[in-house]
Amino acid sequence: MNTANAREFPFSFQHFDRLRKISISHTGILVPDSKQEMFYARLAKRLRHLKIADFDSYIRYLESHWDEEGTDFINALTTNLTAFFRENHHFEFLASQVVPACRQAGVNPVRVWSAGCSTGEEPYSIAMTLSEACAQHRLDWELTATDLDTDVLSKASRGVYRLERLDGVSMERKKRFFQKGTGKKQGYARARASLRETMNFRQLNLVKPFSLGGTFDVIFCRNVVIYFDRDTKSVLVNQFAEHLKPEGYLVMGHSESLHGISDRFRSLGQTIYQRIG
Ligand SMILES: C[S@@+](CC[C@H](N)C(=O)[O-])C[C@H]1O[C@@H](n2cnc3c(N)ncnc32)[C@H](O)[C@@H]1O
The missing domain is CATH 3.40.50.150 (Vaccinia Virus protein VP39)
Structure with a gap:
């Protein structure tokens, strides 16, 4: 079985291209062809959430309901990788x-x-x-x-x-600027x-x-x-x-x-x- 057949929602290059044009017009972020799988994985969650049956319907919905769906669409596609004291x-x-x-x-x-x-x-x-x-x-x-x-x-x-996210923070700063969670919040710091x-x-x-x-x-x-x-x-x-x-x-x-x-x-x-x- 190839990837296309294994997909829950059929997703063609035309779907991808239409969605990336919408994304670029709002965010300026260039989207190379290699991002097709990433688009599918992230947006399939939106279809499930909205109980929409296929990508044609999703695109129609997105275009006609931008005020309701635009933010979730953009949030799904942004790449948020970051770290404390990255490039110290x-x-x-x-x-x-x-x-x-x-x-x-x-x-x-x-x-x-x-x-x-x-x-x-x-x-x-x-x-x-x-x-x-x-x-x-x-x-x-x-x-x-x-x-x-x-x-x-x-x-x-x-x-x-x-707590693992705070690995880049010195012990002294962790103590001074963060508070460790207890009980249900164990494993986290605020x-x-x-x-x-x-x-x-x-x-x-x-x-x-x-x-x-x-x-x-x-x-x-x-x-x-x-x-x-x-x-x-x-x-x-x-x-x-x-x-x-x-x-x-x-x-x-x-x-x-x-x-x-x-x-x-x-x-x-x-x-x-x-x-x-
Ligand atoms: C990879 S993160 C970088 C985070 C942090 N600056 C760092 O270097 O660790 C990129 C961030 O840019 C934001 N971003 C992308 N396009 C944007 C836009 N058009 N306007 C404002 N923020 C945008 C994304 O939502 C994401 O949170």
Whole structure:
């Protein structure tokens, strides 16, 4: 029996192509042909949930009921892989360069945005770093964390993680910033309210025009634009420049270069960019 026959719902290349066009128009994320199986596996769950019999009916439903189904469709297709202190040099840069520079320039509070924050590991890593470094330099800080996917955002704002997820966090920070669950919550830890309450989570689609109040000292946008086409990336990076203070920093993921994408940034190495002027 081949894979196509073994499927619960028939799924042709035409179904895949129609669905990826809908996805791209809303998210800007490029979808190569190799993602056909992934689309099937993730969207078959939506058909089951909605008790829809086949993909033709699902596509009709999605197109005519975007307000009801659009969010679940996008949430099913986003890739949310993340980890605490992923690419730790970026957090070291924040503590050792950005915060002291803000202190020297009389900038207070330090304002940071985690764009594409997924389930929260990145913004909580930023929050722990800022909490320590800003206390040392007697500065306040503000952290905004956004994502397109509402499921990951609600996980992020709850701040509850399986203990294994916290492997990248030092013992000292675990004790200071997390509370271990007991009873039914054994095996989990929750970010302390003092940390959670400093963060501002909200939904934001990076491929649509957006405006966040004020400008930032640093924007983290790591492992998000990797799937965007060149024009989408370029428009977004120029929007980031508008949301940064002069000489503010844009931190990208390790495989995301701005080379040939924007002339508004200079590279400082390790995919850290500084706004020119
Ligand atoms: C692979 S995760 C990266 C998480 C974190 N930044 C990191 O590096 O660990 C990518 C995140 O980008 C979000 N994303 C994808 N397209 C987006 C868009 N158009 N607007 C906002 N967020 C988007 C996804 O929902 C996902 O949570």
